[in-house]
Amino acid sequence: MITLIDYKAGNLTSVRKAFTHLGQETVVTDDPGQVRDAEALVLPGVGHFCTTERLATSGVRAAVLQAIERGTPFLGICVGMQWQFAGSTEAPETQGLALFEGTCKRFETTLKVPHVGWNQIRRTPEGEHSRLLNGVPDDSFVYFTHSYRAPVVSGVSAVTTYGETFAACVERDNVFGVQFHPEKSGDTGLRILKNFCDYANERSTR
Amino acid sequence: MSTGITKRIIACLDVTKGRVVKGVQFVDLIDAGDPAELAHLHATSGADEIVLLDITATSDARPILIDVVQRTARQLFVPFTVGGGVRSLDDASAIFDAGADKISINSAAIKNPEIITEIAERFGSQAVIVAIDAKRKAGAAVSTEGTVPAEVYLAGGRIATGRDAVEWACEAESRGAGEILLTSMDCDGTRKGFDCPLTAAVAKAVNIPVIASGGAGSGDHFVEVFKAGCADAALAASIFHFGIHDVRELKAQLQREGIPVRLPC
Numbered sequence: 112m113i114t115l116i117d118y119k120a121g122n123l124t125s126v127r128k129a130f131t132h133l134g135q136e137t138v139v140t141d142d143p144g145q146v147r148d149a150e151a152l153v154l155p156g157v158g159h160f161c162t163t164e165r166l167a168t169s170g171v172r173a174a175v176l177q178a179i180e181r182g183t184p185f186l187g188i189c190v191g192m193q194w195q196f197a198g199s200t201e202a203p204e205t206q207g208l209a210l211f212e213g214t215c216k217r218f219e220t221t222l223k224v225p226h227v228g229w230n231q232i233r234r235t236p237e238g239e240h241s242r243l244l245n246g247v248p249d250d251s252f253v254y255f256t257h258s259y260r261a262p263v264v265s266g267v268s269a270v271t272t273y274g275e276t277f278a279a280c281v282e283r284d285n286v287f288g289v290q291f292h293p294e295k296s297g298d299t300g301l302r303i304l305k306n307f308c309d310y311a312n313e314r315s316t317r
Numbered sequence: 318m319s320t321g322i323t324k325r326i327i328a329c330l331d332v333t334k335g336r337v338v339k340g341v342q343f344v345d346l347i348d349a350g351d352p353a354e355l356a357h358l359h360a361t362s363g364a365d366e367i368v369l370l371d372i373t374a375t376s377d378a379r380p381i382l383i384d385v386v387q388r389t390a391r392q393l394f395v396p397f398t399v400g401g402g403v404r405s406l407d408d409a410s411a412i413f414d415a416g417a418d419k420i421s422i423n424s425a426a427i428k429n430p431e432i433i434t435e436i437a438e439r440f441g442s443q444a445v446i447v448a449i450d451a452k453r454k455a456g457a458a459v460s461t462e463g464t465v466p467a468e469v470y471l472a473g474g475r476i477a478t479g480r481d482a483v484e485w486a487c488e489a490e491s492r493g494a495g496e497i498l499l500t501s502m503d504c505d506g507t508r509k510g511f512d513c514p515l516t517a518a519v520a521k522a523v524n525i526p527v528i529a530s531g532g533a534g535s536g537d538h539f540v541e542v543f544k545a546g547c548a549d550a551a552l553a554a555s556i557f558h559f560g561i562h563d564v565r566e567l568k569a570q571l572q573r574e575g576i577p578v579r580l581p582c
Contacts, residue, residue, distance in 0.1 A: 122413040122440055129394060158441035222322075225443065227496065227526050228549070229323045229365055229579040252323070252579040254396060256443040256495070272321040295396050295418060297360070 113311065114149035116175070117141045118156075118165045126155040126188065129294035129301060135308050143174035151311035152183055155294075156190030160215070160259065161202035163194045176208065184285050184311040192281060192288030193261055201259050211281055211288075213262035220274025225258040230271050232279045232291070238268025243280060243287050245306050253279075253289075253296040253303075261290065285314075323577045324543050325550035326564055327366040327528060328359035328557050332401075333373045335385050339506075339555040349555070353389045356397075359557055363564035365579055366396040368421065368498075368552060370448075374402025376472050381408070383415050390416025400448055400498075409436045413444070421498055423448040424471040427478055427485070430492055437493030446528070447489035448498040450474050451482035451515060465518040474502050482515065483522050490523045497523060498552065501531040508534025508556070516546035528552050536570040543576050 113130050115123055117139050130137045130153075138145070146152060152175065156163070166172045179185055187195050198207045199215035207215075218224045229252045234241060260277035263270055269280035271290070281288040287307060293300035330337045330352050337355055338346040349355070356367045369389055371381045381402045390397055399412045400421025409420045420440075426433050426447050437445045451467040452474075467482040486497050499519050501512035511532045520527040526549035529542045533553035542548045557564065568578040 122418070122444070124390075124414055124416050125397075125418055128390065128416060132392070132394070157443060223524050223526060223549070225495065225525070226322065227443065228325050230321045255322075292396075295394065297394055301394060 112149075113137045113151050113153055113308070114145060115139045116146060116152060116154045116166070116171060118154075118162060118169075118171070122157070123155055125292075125294045126153065129304055130308070133301065133305050133308055141169060141171065143170035146171050146174040147177050149178060149183055150315045151307075152178055152185045153307075154185070154187045154191035154194065156188055156192075156194065157256075158190065159201060160190060160193060160199040161205050163190065163207070164202070164205045166194075167206070172208070179210070179286060182285050182314070184307065184314060185287065186307050187286075187288040188294075189257060189290060189292060192278075192290050193259060195281060195286065195288045196261050199259055210283065210286055211261070211264055211266045211278075213264045215259045215261045217259050218274060222274045225256060226260075226273045227256045229253065229296075230255055230273060230291075232269040232271055234269050235263070235267055237265070238280065238282065241268040241280065241282050242310055243282055243289070243303055243306050244269060247299055247302055247306075251299045253291040253293065253299055255291045257290060321577075323365070323579045324548070324571065325365040325528075326363070326539070326567060326578070327368055327550055327552040328356075328364040328564070329368045329370065329530070329552045329554040330355055330389075331370050331372045331554055332382070332385060333371065335382055338372070352385055353391070356389045356393055359564065360393055360395050363568055363579070364395065364557070366398065366550070367393060368398040368400070370399075370421065371401030376475060381412060383411055386412055386415040386417055398446055400446070405432070406435050406439060409440065413440060419444045419446050419495070421446040421448045423450065426489065427469065427471055427480065430488065433489060433492040433494055437495070442493050442495035445494050446496045446498050447486070447494040448500065449482055449485060449489075449519075450500045450502055452477075452502040453512070453515065465515045467515050470502060483518050486519045486523050486527075490525050494525060496526045496528060498528045498530060504532030505530070506555070507532055510534065510538040511542040511546055511548070511551065513541055513546035516542055516548050520547040520549070526550060536567050539567060539571060540574045540576065543571070544574075
């Protein structure tokens, strides 16, 4: 069972639909108790970084940290991945989880911002044996839509270039994050979500 | 230098009464098939996105057909945009709940521009496309400054607004639109090519992606609209439906011309 965290920003339908397609049951919640006890957590995210503030005030942030501590598989998508960093200049008052170091910043490029469309991901040396990217060749195309990007630091398993190189995937122990939208990235995206499900299912039957 | 990002090829399904149709310059509609089947077919043959437009929702003053959206979204794992008859935040919410990733607003945005901001604040700018149906002003030439006088039309091209297309695109961006879908009414359905000067004028005036639409008839037209038209994406309907072009074949041509595209698809 995958628990999708709802924080009333954006639209969970597409992410839920992709898990259903993979034969995975899902439940949507904003209840800290359910988050704490989840078998696997997914934080989808679109929109402004400040919307994650709701996760702190509702008690979900603390519950997510407890779940991670217990080894619960956790996947953050888009802003959900950015939230795993210390913060974002999009909303300097709002704290991220600081599971990865550094702050998300707006693209500094003469290219159009937001970065919208299909772009390629490439493993970092650290991401060579990434579980999330198992079976996904380097230079595969995935769908992005974002204006802020996370830095390439320890824990980054794949990068993408748009004027500058930024973190496309992060992975450390039971924590995973993707800047792009796997639920909108065709077969490549479905493979990434399946890898997460396989990891989560393996762990829950152990 | 390569930016890394690819130019997008978007397959558009013009739908009325639950069926995909195609007309010439917005009239004389003929049946082209089932939306869910065609969406799946285009996605598997390499379309980067699917757009479904209910082209008579506004003129019939009825909401969009939610069951068609649901059925089309179910097996689609590329970005999916829905438009036609979106008048309120509630209309947009129902479409997102049915499985769309973006909504396209046209008439309602002109009549009530605040709706752009309302939907963008709730669902994010990335989920809001402002569609502009534009027609060149009769007798007005492209000026030496590169301005292209074109007027915005409403309700599927039925009502003239007196507004300038480039100016309206800029306002839409400032109100929170994430992309502009620009349809040339002069070129739509003619298969004689996109309106590249108008597309370039809009693409240079805004800092959000511009999707060119109207006039696709050959692979060369897509090459032109990405090069001379500075489009970030190009949309076509009829040329894909009847198998004249396969998206895969089109992308192979674009790649040969040095235009970055998503391959293999």
